[in-house]
Amino acid sequence: MREFINRWMPAAPRRSTASGFLPDPRWEGYLDEKITEVRVGLAALLGLSWQFGHWGPVLSLILIPLVVTGKTKRERYGIALAYYLAGSHGLIEGSASFFGPGHVPMGIALWLISSALLAAGWAFADSAWKVIAVLVVDALPPLGLFDWLSPLAGAGALFPGASWAGASWAGLLMLLAGVYLLVRWMTQGLPVDLKWRHVYTDTLMFLTGMALMLNNGMNLTFPQAWSNAILRDPLRKGDLHHERDQDLGY
Numbered sequence: 001m002r003e004f005i006n007r008w009m010p011a012a013p014r015r016s017t018a019s020g021f022l023p024d025p026r027w028e029g030y031l032d033e034k035i036t037e038v039r040v041g042l043a044a045l046l047g048l049s050w051q052f053g054h055w056g057p058v059l060s061l062i063l064i065p066l067v068v069t070g071k072t073k074r075e076r077y078g079i080a081l082a083y084y085l086a087g088s089h090g091l092i093e094g095s096a097s098f099f100g101p102g103h104v105p106m107g108i109a110l111w112l113i114s115s116a117l118l119a120a121g122w123a124f125a126d127s128a129w130k131v132i133a134v135l136v137v138d139a140l141p142p143l144g145l146f147d148w149l150s151p152l153a154g155a156g157a158l159f160p161g162a163s164w165a166g167a168s169w170a171g172l173l174m175l176l177a178g179v180y181l182l183v184r185w186m187t188q189g190l191p192v193d194l195k196w197r198h199v200y201t202d203t204l205m206f207l208t209g210m211a212l213m214l215n216n217g218m219n220l221t222f223p224q225a226w227s228n229a230i231l232r233d234p235l236r237k238g239d240l241h242h243e244r245d246q247d248l249g250y
Helices: 001-010 027-049 055-068 073-087 090-099 101-125 128-139 149-158 171-187 194-217 238-249
Strands: 014-017 018-023
Touching: 014 238, 027 055, 027 073, 055 073, 055 128, 055 149, 073 101, 090 101, 101 128, 128 149, 128 171, 149 171, 149 194, 171 194
Parallel strands: none
Antiparallel strands: 014 018
16 A cells, blocks of 8 residues: 555655655655545445445455554544445435334434444454454444444355355354454465464365355255335335224224
8 A cells, every 4th residue: 555655756855864865754654644634535435335235235344454454443433434424414314204204313323433442342353362352343233233234244145055064054164264364464474484384375265165066066046935114104004003093003
């Protein structure tokens, strides 16, 4: 990222010292600020990608390296917050559609509060085990009720039908293993011991191969009895809520 910006930005001003010329610290701070703005923008685009089918769960995994590479808690929190705000803006319209037009303020409050709470844990995600902890905590109630944007959802897209491995959580466990190894690689580098280095690289290659095989080899179809039901439709007098209200005398 830094090399890309340096190519399209003017040369950094330099200051003379006893040992030669060094980049101006003010320029380095400006460059870091611009890189952070790019990360925030990319995180917002990742959140919006949930509107396009399976792209959302798959691309949401990019949020992890975007957050981990943040240097401060404030930067990591801002990146995660941009992701959740962009991805969950549908809460506003959804609240108005379900509860009625007069509940727009409630939808806005729900959107802002849930996004702020879900992004809070990512401020501390600067290591592999902390990333795993944030993913797990955000997936559990009560936060889990609003965290449909969790990168854990990528397990269903990357490892479809993984229950053949003997456990319905096989895809989730494979995703967590891959995330842990990748983040540890990013933050601490590969192990010095050659044996453990091969464990890292071989495991990541295995998980990549499994994802490709499962997506190309699985023929997933909807159940034959699959159907949908409209629980509330203001234009339909026969919906379930209308019939319930009639039974109650409203």
